[in-house]
Amino acid sequence: MIRASLSRRQFTTTLGAGLGAALVEGPFGARRAEAGRPSTRPGNTPADAVLLNSNENPYGPAASALDAITKSESVAARYPDAAEARLTEAIARLHGVAADRVVLGCGSGEVLQMADMAFLGPGKKVVVAEPTFEAVLGYARVTKAEPVKVPLTADFRHDLPRMAAACDAGTGLVYVCNPNNPTGTIVTKDELAFFLERVPRTVSILVDEAYHHFVDDPHYASAFEWIDKAPNVVVVRTFSKVYGMAGMRLGYAVSSKENAEALRAHAAWSNANAAVLAAALASLAESDHVPRQRSINREIRDWLCRELERDGRRYIPSHANFLMVDVGGDVQPLIDSFRERRILVGRKFPSLPNWLRVSMGTKPEMQAFVDGLRAIAPARAARAS
Ligand SMILES: Cc1ncc(COP(=O)(O)O)c(C=O)c1O
Structure with a gap:
């Protein structure tokens, strides 16, 4: 296998360059980016990247x-x-x-x-x-x-x-x-x-x-x-x-x-x-894993909604562990800017081109997302749509 012949450092460097490719559509287009394969798996992603792109659970298994x-x-x-x-x-x-x-x-x-x-x-x-x-x-x-x-x-x-x-x-x-x-x-x-x-x-x-x-x-x-x-x-x-x-x-x-x-x-x-x-x-x-995870998710989602409301941004009220925000224009440049900040967010959905999908991460991750959003797309610009 090619991987076996590479040192861990070479492997990370090689695949780190592929981070952009993670968001390029493959044969199954959306599905590849959605699942983050192959380039958003841990070995492929800069260690400090914030993964808010695949609706995973950042806390992992029970x-x-x-x-x-x-x-x-x-x-x-x-x-x-x-x-x-x-x-x-x-x-x-x-x-x-x-x-x-x-x-x-x-x-x-x-x-x-x-x-x-x-x-x-x-x-x-x-x-x-x-x-x-x-x-x-x-x-x-x-x-x-x-x-x-x-x-x-x-x-x-x-x-x-x-x-x-x-x-x-x-x-x-x-x-x-x-x-x-x-x-x-x-x-x-x-x-x-x-x-x-x-x-x-x-x-x-x-x-x-x-x-x-x-x-x-x-x-x-x-x-x-x-x-x-x-x-x-x-x-x-x-x-x-x-x-x-x-x-x-x-x-x-x-x-x-x-x-x-x-x-x-x-x-x-x-x-x-x-x-x-x-x-x-x-x-x-485990009787308490699901209720605990649900309550953590609800808390962070509610916090994010309050932050978005403070900025006057439109979002789709969500019942899941992700949420869509109206960015007031083509979402692709925002996705790219987030990627430059090592924050991966959901891909563009062609029928909702102005909406950004963000998965719920931990509180520090969501704070990084909100800070990034405010820097990349100041609230007034988002409201103008
Ligand atoms: C609605 C929905 N169904 C199915 C899947 C596939 O999930 P998995 O194959 O990990 O069970 C996903 C993944 O994001 C999803 O969003």
């Missing part, structure tokens, strides 16, 4: 999960079948379903790919909001399915009535990202119920709840409410966000037994490694 990762060295030599079964059962118990309705993925990204492979193909349509998390469209391109993009409402939420109306006999999949990435907005329980009734049963409904744990709004509901009543619903979750394990790669789907089988047909064998299986099991057993 202590017990870290401990489980360390201890997993004792099973590193063995295939992790038993651990996979244990975690699958734990997820099934958590959601009150049979284990054969749970499908693990190497990150929820792999689950999205499985869904595209299972439910799409040439001549099929995939209905999505615009903008939303792009991975589903990226993988759909490979299947040669036709994308149908439905713009968000004026308040930046999924337009579910229009999305339902766009679903017909030729639709294989409709994707609902709730909360939505990049806007952080939600659809309510009632809106989702109305939508699920209207979408034909022949259409698979993929509800991506990557940011579910950060939502406090009482009008919101997880699609798990309908998982038994609507056999076409597939709910997707991840350990990358609230559980702080984006680098460990684990996500899952829960659906009907038939849809789980259809998804599993496109999964790689042993797609979850022993360390992440052990860490996920430990995370689920």
Whole structure:
């Protein structure tokens, strides 16, 4: 391997020069920048860079999960079948379903790919909001399915009535990202119920709840409410966000037994490694990790909103661990200026060209972001739009 022949210093220098490339779109364009691959991984990023670009959890895994990762060295030599079964059962118990309705993925990204492979193909349509998390469209391109993009409402939420109306006999999949990435907005329980009734049963409904744990709004509901009543619903979750394990790669789907089988047909064998299986099991057993992370996120998000309001800046109220700010003009030069300051923020979303997406970091990181914003885009300029 080339890496093995480089010293650590050479490696860092070589890849440090690639920091700009991290924000250049690759074959999956947005997806690469979104996930920060390959150039925003720790080895590729200046050690002092502030990473507010991929909606990760800056606090990392729960202590017990870290401990489980360390201890997993004792099973590193063995295939992790038993651990996979244990975690699958734990997820099934958590959601009150049979284990054969749970499908693990190497990150929820792999689950999205499985869904595209299972439910799409040439001549099929995939209905999505615009903008939303792009991975589903990226993988759909490979299947040669036709994308149908439905713009968000004026308040930046999924337009579910229009999305339902766009679903017909030729639709294989409709994707609902709730909360939505990049806007952080939600659809309510009632809106989702109305939508699920209207979408034909022949259409698979993929509800991506990557940011579910950060939502406090009482009008919101997880699609798990309908998982038994609507056999076409597939709910997707991840350990990358609230559980702080984006680098460990684990996500899952829960659906009907038939849809789980259809998804599993496109999964790689042993797609979850022993360390992440052990860490996920430990995370689920921790009763206070999720509430603690949710409250930390809420506190920092509220603080950021107050700072933005002090400046008179417009932002989209968010239910997730990121937020969009109106910068009053093309966001790209701002993204570049932040990068010069070693602060990585979200990429430009072409349908929201004046909006900057920033992930929640620690308090000092968010202070650095606010200071940077005030220096790069003084509040009056931002207000002028
Ligand atoms: C809405 C959404 N779904 C899925 C993913 C993929 O996450 P992972 O593959 O790390 O589980 C992301 C990543 O940012 C996301 O924002």
